[in-house]
Amino acid sequence: MSEPAAAEWVNPLRDERDRRLPRIAGPCALVIFGVTGDLARRKLMPAVYDLANRGLLPPGFALIGFARRDWVDEDFGRIVHDAVKANSRTPFREEVWQRLAEGIRFVQGSFDDDDAFAQLATTLAELDKIRGTGGNHAFYLSIPPASFPVVCSQLSRSGLAGSENGRWSRVVIEKPFGHDLTSARALNAVVGEVFPEDSVFRIDHYLGKETVQNILAMRFANQLFDPLWNAHYVDHVQITMAEDIGLGGRAGYYDGIGAARDVIQNHLLQLLAFIAMEEPISFDPAELRAEKIKVLSATRLAEPLDETTARGQYVAGWQNGGEVVGLHEEQGFAPDSTTETFAAITCEINTRRWAGVPFYLRTGKRLGRRVTEIAIVFKRAPHLPFDDTMTTELGQNALVIRVQPDEGVTLRFGSKVPGSSMEVRDVNMDFSYGQAFTESSPEAYERLILDVLLGEPSLFPVDEEVELSWKILDPVLEHWAAHGVPEPYEAGTWGPPSADEMLRRSGREWRRP
Amino acid sequence: MRVQLRNATAIDIGKKLVELRRNGGVVTQGRVLTLVVCTDGGRGLEPAIAAATAAAREHPCRVIVVGRVNDGDVPRMDAEIRLGGDAGASEVLILALHGPLADHQESVIVPFLLPDTPIVVWWPTSPPEVPAKDPVGRLAVRRLTDATNDADPMAAIASRRAGYTPGDTDLAWGRITYWRALLVSALDQAPHEPIESARVSGLANEPALDLLAGWLASRIDGPVQRAIGKLRVELRTRSQTIELVRPQDGRVATLKRTGKPDSLITLARRDSWECLAEELRRLDPDEVYHSALNGISKVEYV
Numbered sequence: 020m021s022e023p024a025a026a027e028w029v030n031p032l033r034d035e036r037d038r039r040l041p042r043i044a045g046p047c048a049l050v051i052f053g054v055t056g057d058l059a060r061r062k063l064m065p066a067v068y069d070l071a072n073r074g075l076l077p078p079g080f081a082l083i084g085f086a087r088r089d090w091v092d093e094d095f096g097r098i099v100h101d102a103v104k105a106n107s108r109t110p111f112r113e114e115v116w117q118r119l120a121e122g123i124r125f126v127q128g129s130f131d132d133d134d135a136f137a138q139l140a141t142t143l144a145e146l147d148k149i150r151g152t153g154g155n156h157a158f159y160l161s162i163p164p165a166s167f168p169v170v171c172s173q174l175s176r177s178g179l180a181g182s183e184n185g186r187w188s189r190v191v192i193e194k195p196f197g198h199d200l201t202s203a204r205a206l207n208a209v210v211g212e213v214f215p216e217d218s219v220f221r222i223d224h225y226l227g228k229e230t231v232q233n234i235l236a237m238r239f240a241n242q243l244f245d246p247l248w249n250a251h252y253v254d255h256v257q258i259t260m261a262e263d264i265g266l267g268g269r270a271g272y273y274d275g276i277g278a279a280r281d282v283i284q285n286h287l288l289q290l291l292a293f294i295a296m297e298e299p300i301s302f303d304p305a306e307l308r309a310e311k312i313k314v315l316s317a318t319r320l321a322e323p324l325d326e327t328t329a330r331g332q333y334v335a336g337w338q339n340g341g342e343v344v345g346l347h348e349e350q351g352f353a354p355d356s357t358t359e360t361f362a363a364i365t366c367e368i369n370t371r372r373w374a375g376v377p378f379y380l381r382t383g384k385r386l387g388r389r390v391t392e393i394a395i396v397f398k399r400a401p402h403l404p405f406d407d408t409m410t411t412e413l414g415q416n417a418l419v420i421r422v423q424p425d426e427g428v429t430l431r432f433g434s435k436v437p438g439s440s441m442e443v444r445d446v447n448m449d450f451s452y453g454q455a456f457t458e459s460s461p462e463a464y465e466r467l468i469l470d471v472l473l474g475e476p477s478l479f480p481v482d483e484e485v486e487l488s489w490k491i492l493d494p495v496l497e498h499w500a501a502h503g504v505p506e507p508y509e510a511g512t513w514g515p516p517s518a519d520e521m522l523r524r525s526g527r528e529w530r531r532p
Numbered sequence: 533m534r535v536q537l538r539n540a541t542a543i544d545i546g547k548k549l550v551e552l553r554r555n556g557g558v559v560t561q562g563r564v565l566t567l568v569v570c571t572d573g574g575r576g577l578e579p580a581i582a583a584a585t586a587a588a589r590e591h592p593c594r595v596i597v598v599g600r601v602n603d604g605d606v607p608r609m610d611a612e613i614r615l616g617g618d619a620g621a622s623e624v625l626i627l628a629l630h631g632p633l634a635d636h637q638e639s640v641i642v643p644f645l646l647p648d649t650p651i652v653v654w655w656p657t658s659p660p661e662v663p664a665k666d667p668v669g670r671l672a673v674r675r676l677t678d679a680t681n682d683a684d685p686m687a688a689i690a691s692r693r694a695g696y697t698p699g700d701t702d703l704a705w706g707r708i709t710y711w712r713a714l715l716v717s718a719l720d721q722a723p724h725e726p727i728e729s730a731r732v733s734g735l736a737n738e739p740a741l742d743l744l745a746g747w748l749a750s751r752i753d754g755p756v757q758r759a760i761g762k763l764r765v766e767l768r769t770r771s772q773t774i775e776l777v778r779p780q781d782g783r784v785a786t787l788k789r790t791g792k793p794d795s796l797i798t799l800a801r802r803d804s805w806e807c808l809a810e811e812l813r814r815l816d817p818d819e820v821y822h823s824a825l826n827g828i829s830k831v832e833y834v
Contacts, residue, residue: 028724030724031727031751031752031753032716032719032748033716034751036819036820037712037820039810039814039818039820040712040716041709043713043716043717045717045720045721046721071798074713074797074798074799078714078787078795078796078797079787079795114783114784118784118796118798121796149793150793150795151789151792151793151795153721185722
């Protein structure tokens with residue numbers, strides 16, 4: 020409970036009608052563990068700079084790096100500087116950088132080093148004094164989950180994990196949130212022991228994307244789509260996240276994890292929840308979460324798993340104008356690795372709205388191109404008053420949400436081909452973010468880091484959602500572990516034949532995204 | 533690409549636009565609004581076009597710039613169409629109205645308004661007294677003025693109140709958005725005390741500061757002063773002073789609070805295009821701006 024005075028305080032300058040006022044985070048410091056990692060350099064540091072450049076960070080903001088490297092503040096500052104220059108979205112402005120650089124610190128140490136955490140606590144206390152960060156600290160754990168327990172207990176031991184006297188302490192964690200239900204529960208328990216659930220921010224960067232947030236706007240702000248959004252009109256739903264890159268250099272993380280755990284458990288099931296959930300009674304974080312939890316609780320894998328799932332492993336091939344090696348030849352992978360690089364599953368949602376509508380989820384590496392999209396494929400018209408020859412080229416109507424790249428929405432329907440005969444062919448109606456809002460939709464990480472600093476939880480999955488996702492996925496993981504090996508597919512194609520077979524059984528086929 | 537049409541009718545221009553679109557493959561479906569810029573001749577024409585083009589990078593729109601040329605009594609219209617690289621993400625249509633036609637701007641604008649999208653009109657200089665009653669202003673959902681460009685900015689911003697209709701905004705208001713945001717978030721911090729008095733000082737010809745003072749006067753229960761001098765905003769509560777200061781032409785401001793370390797913030801004066809882009813983000817009336825206008829009458833000028 021916050022103190023009563025704070026609860027009654029109403030800032031006289033605030034007005035909810037004042038919507039042009041940007042939300043600036045209050046005084047705080049962000050501590051990044053694992054600053055030497057790829058994610059920190061490519062995404063986190065640039066996002067912090069972009070926020071600063073947009074004027075959304077508090078005056079006196081501090082950024083602290085924690086790693087084993089033998090660096091001083093300036094070395095770390097230079098790393099951040101280079102990372103920002105190379106990867107920031109907004110233009111580099113020296114004066115913004117100077118302000119940010121003043122608050123950059125580095126603490127050297129390993130996670131089991133008590134002195135390093137004592138040093139971290141001292142550094143933070145010093146920053147509270149000279150930068151006015153007010154004892155508000157966010158800890159970004161950009162580190163393997165195996166290190167979570169030690170870091171959490173170190174934070175707790177050095178008195179950094181508590182939120183009291185109007186100060187806050189928040190922890191940000193990245194996937195993987197465990198590798199099955201049991202381990203996810205264990206991980207939640209470890210973090211939960213030190214940080215209360217409302218101080219834990221699980222990053223699923225897909226939820227920071229404008230296109231994903233737009234699913235809610237599209238579904239619940241429009242009258243047009245809602246009547247169609249159910250089993251009466253929808254034939255099936257396809258959610259695809261394809262990557263064209265391979266796994267060179269990522270063996271340490273990926274081997275033994277595989278595509279289903281890496282992508283389906285978090286990103287794709289979250290997308291499924293956004294598409295399938297009922298309307299929340301408000302956009303309050305708790306209401307949103309309640310609907311997501313409801314729909315995830317109603318979601319199961321379609322059986323029998325042999326026929327409704329598929330998995331594959333890429334082998335050498337030609338892609339994007341170059342020859343690429345197969346997984347077994349990638350550095351760090353055993354020649355007999357059974358880690359899947361392609362996974363497809365079929366979910367059914369046992370609610371009145373969705374009964375009988377399969378949700379096909381697929382993801383993979385080394386596929387045709389990098390694309391994430393959600394296709395809602397509608398049933399065919401029950402009766403076509405045309406001759407067969409007139410509609411041979413008419414497919415099923417579809418609404419496609421293009422999550423990335425080329426963000427937007429496509430509606431596909433049949434239209435008459437100009438000419439004297441009646442012939443109907445599919446056409447696309449297109450909405451593109453690039454055209455309607457042009458540049459500058461913020462990067463997902465910008466939005467999510469700002470939300471962490473503001474303490475705004477709506478875009479972060481909670482422990483229950485994570486556990487429910489594992490509950491959905493666990494049966495197929497166990498099934499795959501017990502039966503057979505992944506089917507090979509050539510790099511640059513759209514996955515193994517069994518994936519196509521899995522849809523063909525019910526007379527459907529994958530869209531080529 | 534720039535195409536000039538001399539002594540043209542709206543029909544000629546419309547045909548040319550369609551032709552350019554077909555041949556050049558330029559699409560306009562994504563355009564979200566029509567921005568009409570009413571200028572009074574040569575003065576400030578190119579800066580206004582540049583600002584509109586820059587703002588259009590965030591909000592792809594059709595920009596129609598209307599300029600009046602007072603040269604005798606033969607009505608005539610010259611036009612220039614800018615597309616592609618010369619117009620950023622938008623298409624710009626510049627119409628120079630000669631003779632008596634200059635008094636009938638709305639008649640040439642109507643055919644070029646994009647169907648079923650909002651219209652915003654902007655007078656970079658010399659706005660009508662009541663923007664909503666102006667023949668062009670009547671077409672628009674949002675009407676933007678800029679007191680900064682007026683000969684007497686302080687008088688101009690004070691006079692906006694009399695002519696106010698929901699949907700009006702002065703660009704001076706957008707110049708202080710970040711100042712306001714910083715003050716609001718500074719006040720979010722403990723100790724949570726009501727503001728007892730406030731003081732805003734700066735250049736006499738910076739109407740944004742009059743609006744800032746007016747906004748404070750509308751929000752707090754206590755005296756608000758507006759002074760001429762150093763660029764500085766000060767809020768006083770029972771036990772602390774919150775101060776935001778910046779050198780007049782500086783890009784970095786200092787936030788000072790009693791008992792807290794000073795902090796530096798990047799806070800450069802915003803360009804017109806940034807303010808314009810901010811206005812285009814919201815197409816509903818800004819009620820808080822209206823209260824700020826009303827607040828100006830409560831401000832004590834010292």
